[in-house]
Amino acid sequence: MYHYDDLDRDVVHNRVFQFKDQMTRFLNGELSEEAFLPLRLQNGLYVQKHAPMLRVAVPYGMLSSKQVRRLAGICHKYDRDYCHITTRQNVQFNWVEFKDVPEILADLASVEMHAIQTSGNCIRNTTSDPIAGVAVDELIDPRPYCEIIRQWSSLHPEFAFLPRKFKIAVIGAEEDRASIRLHDIGIKAVRSAAGEYGFEIWGGGGLGRTPMLASLIREFLPQKYLLGYLKSILRVYNQYGRRDNKYKARIKILVGALGTQEFSRQVEKEFERNCETDPQLTEEEFKYASSFFTAPSYQILPERHEQAGPHPEAYQNWLDRNVKRHKVSGYRIVTLSLKHEGQAPGDITTEQLHHIADLADRYSFGEVRTTQQQNIVLADVQANDLYSLWLDSEAQGLVTPTVSTLADTVCCPGGDFCGLANARSLPVNEAIQQRFSDLNKLYALGDLSLRISGCINACAHHHIANIGILGIDKKGEEFYQITLGGKTGYESAIGKVLGPSLPLDKVAPAVEKIIQLYVEQRSDETETFSSTYERLGKAAFKEQVYATDY
Amino acid sequence: MQQIIKNGQVVNDDWYLISDNETDFIPLECKKYILPLAVWMEFYPHFTLFHEKPGLLLSSEIDLNQVRSAITEAPLIVIFFASFMDGTGFSTGSLLRETFNFKGELRATGEILPDQMDYLSRCGFDALSFADLNALRQAEKMIQAREGDKAKNYQGDVQMPRTPFQQRFSKV
Numbered sequence: 081m082y083h084y085d086d087l088d089r090d091v092v093h094n095r096v097f098q099f100k101d102q103m104t105r106f107l108n109g110e111l112s113e114e115a116f117l118p119l120r121l122q123n124g125l126y127v128q129k130h131a132p133m134l135r136v137a138v139p140y141g142m143l144s145s146k147q148v149r150r151l152a153g154i155c156h157k158y159d160r161d162y163c164h165i166t167t168r169q170n171v172q173f174n175w176v177e178f179k180d181v182p183e184i185l186a187d188l189a190s191v192e193m194h195a196i197q198t199s200g201n202c203i204r205n206t207t208s209d210p211i212a213g214v215a216v217d218e219l220i221d222p223r224p225y226c227e228i229i230r231q232w233s234s235l236h237p238e239f240a241f242l243p244r245k246f247k248i249a250v251i252g253a254e255e256d257r258a259s260i261r262l263h264d265i266g267i268k269a270v271r272s273a274a275g276e277y278g279f280e281i282w283g284g285g286g287l288g289r290t291p292m293l294a295s296l297i298r299e300f301l302p303q304k305y306l307l308g309y310l311k312s313i314l315r316v317y318n319q320y321g322r323r324d325n326k327y328k329a330r331i332k333i334l335v336g337a338l339g340t341q342e343f344s345r346q347v348e349k350e351f352e353r354n355c356e357t358d359p360q361l362t363e364e365e366f367k368y369a370s371s372f373f374t375a376p377s378y379q380i381l382p383e384r385h386e387q388a389g390p391h392p393e394a395y396q397n398w399l400d401r402n403v404k405r406h407k408v409s410g411y412r413i414v415t416l417s418l419k420h421e422g423q424a425p426g427d428i429t430t431e432q433l434h435h436i437a438d439l440a441d442r443y444s445f446g447e448v449r450t451t452q453q454q455n456i457v458l459a460d461v462q463a464n465d466l467y468s469l470w471l472d473s474e475a476q477g478l479v480t481p482t483v484s485t486l487a488d489t490v491c492c493p494g495g496d497f498c499g500l501a502n503a504r505s506l507p508v509n510e511a512i513q514q515r516f517s518d519l520n521k522l523y524a525l526g527d528l529s530l531r532i533s534g535c536i537n538a539c540a541h542h543h544i545a546n547i548g549i550l551g552i553d554k555k556g557e558e559f560y561q562i563t564l565g566g567k568t569g570y571e572s573a574i575g576k577v578l579g580p581s582l583p584l585d586k587v588a589p590a591v592e593k594i595i596q597l598y599v600e601q602r603s604d605e606t607e608t609f610s611s612t613y614e615r616l617g618k619a620a621f622k623e624q625v626y627a628t629d630y
Numbered sequence: 631m632q633q634i635i636k637n638g639q640v641v642n643d644d645w646y647l648i649s650d651n652e653t654d655f656i657p658l659e660c661k662k663y664i665l666p667l668a669v670w671m672e673f674y675p676h677f678t679l680f681h682e683k684p685g686l687l688l689s690s691e692i693d694l695n696q697v698r699s700a701i702t703e704a705p706l707i708v709i710f711f712a713s714f715m716d717g718t719g720f721s722t723g724s725l726l727r728e729t730f731n732f733k734g735e736l737r738a739t740g741e742i743l744p745d746q747m748d749y750l751s752r753c754g755f756d757a758l759s760f761a762d763l764n765a766l767r768q769a770e771k772m773i774q775a776r777e778g779d780k781a782k783n784y785q786g787d788v789q790m791p792r793t794p795f796q797q798r799f800s801k802v
């Protein structure tokens with residue numbers, strides 16, 4: 081993974097120092113609340129319902145065991161012994177004290193971490209494929225590009241006060257595990273027919289009030305022009321993006337208003353000007369960036385060499401659900417699930433963090449990944465260690481064998497924690513999970529995505545779930561809107577609202593009815609929820625949910 | 631006389647800013663003026679009444695392509711920031727330097743924060759005129775505090791265009 085040099089350290093330490101000064105001036109009354117707001121947001125500090133929330137950047141989801149231990153230390157010392165993995169691979173502390181933040185930032189800096197640009201109207205943490213570098217379907221490792229973008233976009237002088245937040249995701253595999261089309265800019269690393277490295281550039285995606293999938297704005301951009309092209313997009317956005325209405329300020333609205341073609345034309349015009357005069361990325365620079373992401377020292381192993389059984393059924397379930405093929409023979413990709421019953425999805429305790437750091441050291445070259453699905457991945461586990469790993473993690477509640485099932489819910493903190501929420505999301509998830517606690521029933525449904533957001537900010541990305549749930553406020557009461565038909569992966573689609581919103585106690589029964597119709601109507605056990613939904617159409621599902629009771 | 635920050639130092643400023651609504655403006659001899667675009671264009675291209683060619687005041691969201699000739703003529707351009715949250719001016723400044731090759735004094739004014747000082751200068755602004763004295767004093771304090779300390783940045787900027795890893799990978 082990437083390691084800081086003197087420049088990285090200077091940049092991050094300067095920022096910590098600067099923030100400390102800003103905080104002091106704010107507390108002394110020398111800096112107005114209004115002026116402090118964008119400054120603290122650019123440093124990941126929100127004011128939440130109960131306490132300030134600090135969001136820490138995990139660049140493209142990679143963490144070393146040392147960093148994980150430091151996060152555990154922060155959880156213990158400054159928070160309530162747990163933190164939260166977000167849908168953009170970051171880590172959130174929900175109960176920190178304002179005055180402790182500069183110290184926390186200094187702690188983070190000591191392990192090469194920061195909270196720079198994890199919120200506010202600036203370029204946010206670059207996200208990527210959580211199994212980059214080890215995925216079987218990978219063409220190009222996206223992480224060197226992510227790191228270049230991370231550095232280029234961190235404290236960029238021109239783009240720190242944009243109309244609205246700006247998110248970039250990069251992938252290099254067939255399957256899109258980072259949902260690039262939901263991003264302001266989505267980048268797919270590709271090779272041209274002539275063998276040249278470059279990118280497909282997608283622009284104008286985003287969720288929230290007006291969900292939109294990004295459009296292809298450049299089919300092939302040679303890699304040396306990456307930063308010049310990003311600058312051109314950001315420049316057009318910074319000049320013409322709307323600032324009069326927060327809900328119309330994302331780049332998707334600008335792309336929608338201009339049309340993809342006109343937007344691309346403006347970007348190309350700016351790019352044409354800078355592409356030869358601005359410094360380009362050189363081969364040496366790519367090589368240098370790539371040198372941080374070389375393969376670890378894998379052993380030469382046969383593909384199949386599991387520890388001898390017999391093993392318990394629970395272990396077999398876990399192998400089926402939480403363990404994936406690896407591009408290197410004899411290795412596996414393991415997902416440590418953060419969807420243990422009774423735990424809020426994505427929450428992780430101090431103890432679990434320590435345990436995960438130990439597992440990483442013992443089984444996976446000292447590295448872990450955070451995922452958009454709010455789980456943790458150990459990317460390089462030997463197949464013959466799987467059983468020991470499973471035994472080691474069971475007591476920690478990290479082996480819930482439900483990855484990619486309905487129980488692998490993505491859920492934002494919602495009304496229980498978030499100051500922006502319209503409704504709670506955690507109790508909805510609990511109510512649904514109670515109805516699907518039988519594993520066999522769950523497995524019979526195959527892969528099925530459920531995402532729950534507590535308000536239209538859509539942090540849980542409910543629009544792209546097969547079943548999405550959105551909390552809304554109706555005259556002070558919590559109500560929930562269901563969307564069906566969203567998807568992500570090989571294909572992206574935004575779900576459609578099924579019908580009138582429902583009160584909390586009707587949501588889980590409605591989900592059960594939806595599932596029931598799917599199970600009854602699917603052509604066979606391999607037909608996915610999306611296909612059945614597309615085949616039957618929305619009306620059938622609407623009828624199923626609303627006809628009788630509501 | 632008002633004070634501004636120019637090239638990282640507090641200096642007296644002898645330019646007079648004329649506001650949009652001073653419609654019947656007549657220049658006094660031996661004074662230097664900054665004029666809003668509309669007023670500036672009334673005198674363009676001769677400026678015979680002026681002791682020194684006036685500076686040009688532009689709003690941050692101005693379409694620079696529409697004022698090409700003014701940019702070439704003006705000795706000083708002032709960009710007005712309507713709010714410190716509105717970062718359009720950062721691109722306007724960068725474009726003036728990079729694309730329009732503007733070589734004169736580029737000044738930021740309006741609702742700018744001392745905390746934005748570095749970003750502004752990296753986008754090509756060599757002068758900053760703060761709305762109030764407190765902000766100016768704060769900016770001055772910040773400049774003194776980091777005396778001698780060269781700011782380190784990841785990316786290039788208008789002053790020094792470069793890619794993030796340039797100068798770094800060769801050391802390894």
Ligand code: SF4
Nearest residue numbers: 492498501534535539
């Ligand atoms: S979706 Fe809304 S409620 Fe949920 S975390 Fe985001 S802002 Fe908060």
